[in-house]
Amino acid sequence: MFDEQTELESLREIYYLTNGASGSWRKLLAFGVSLEQQLKRKLLWIWPTAVDLENYNHFLAKHNIQRILSIGCGSGLLEWLMAAAAGEHKISMHGLEVDRNWWQSKYSVRSFIPLNYVEDAANPSQLDSGFLSNCCNDSPPCAMLxxxxxxxxxxxxxxxxxxxxxxxxxGPKPAVGIHTDPNPIQPQLPTDVWILRERLDWTDRNVVAFYEKIA
Ligand SMILES: C[S@@+](CC[C@H](N)C(=O)[O-])C[C@H]1O[C@@H](n2cnc3c(N)ncnc32)[C@H](O)[C@@H]1O
Known part of the structure; x- marks a missing residue:
């Protein structure tokens, strides 16, 4: 039975496991299995496995990707897991979200990575000249997630x-019946600019696709 008390205790444990040194990411994955679906969704859409994270980080290390900007990261717990599991190949992780009021309210869960807000820029070109381009030019290599x-x-x-x-x-595999836009497999990117370099299946429901800009 899912109740407020259970949620509070689960959150307390998650805050503990994500606090400080990154040694507890495996424990967090194991703990995630026991969580109610409702709380899981509040925290993140996908709970990867340790092997999923290892394959993902292997690709980042191979291409020396060192910084990630996650757009619409929500709580950033998935991003925290990715960075914690990266081991020696250190990843600097930042998030961008809308609705500061929600993410700083008492109803929301804590942010697990440094969070920036879209509304701090008056228009997209300010994001361009400020946060987004500082965080994600290409030296050292970065990725937008x-x-x-x-x-x-x-x-x-x-x-x-x-x-x-x-x-x-x-995002989801097509057969799962969840709509996202972009969809990782058919993102409708300009094909002469973006090339699919790797596709990882995360469980039988989710896909991680890595695209590289060649122009
Ligand atoms: C379905 S949730 C996914 C959250 C998280 N990435 C995850 O996997 O758990 C989509 C997120 O995108 C955010 N979002 C929607 N429009 C956005 C925008 N224009 N800029 C940044 N974030 C946005 C929403 O606030 C929401 O947190």
Missing amino acids: FCYFNNRRAFLDYLRIYRGKWLILI
Whole structure:
């Protein structure tokens, strides 16, 4: 039975396991298995396995990707797991969200990574000249990440002002029946600019796709 007390205790444990040194990410994954679906969704859309995270980080290390900007990161718990599991290949992780009021309210869960807010920029070009381009030009290599994002127009805006060369899209496999835009397998990117370099299946429901900009 899911109740407020159970949720509070689970959150307390998650805050404990994500506090300080990264040694507890495996314990957090194991703990995640026991969580109620409702709380899981509040925290993140996908609980990867340790092998999923290892394969993902192997790709980042191979291409020396050192910084990630996650757009629409929500709580950032998935991103925290990715960075904690990265081991020696250190990843600097930042998030961008809408609705500061919600994420700083008492009803929301804590942010697990440094969070920036879209509304701090008066328009997309300010994001361009400020946070987004500082965080994601290409030295050292960085990636812009969208996980279960569902806003085509905003996605295209971010893509237009992004200066880095890696794009990571995470979302559902088509048969799962969940709509995201972009979809990782059919993102409708300009094909002469973006090439699919790797596709990882995370469980039988989710796909992680890595695209590289070649122009
Ligand atoms: C389905 S949730 C996914 C959250 C998280 N990435 C995850 O996998 O758990 C989509 C997120 O995108 C955010 N979002 C929607 N439009 C956005 C925009 N224009 N810029 C940044 N974030 C946005 C929403 O606030 C929401 O947290």
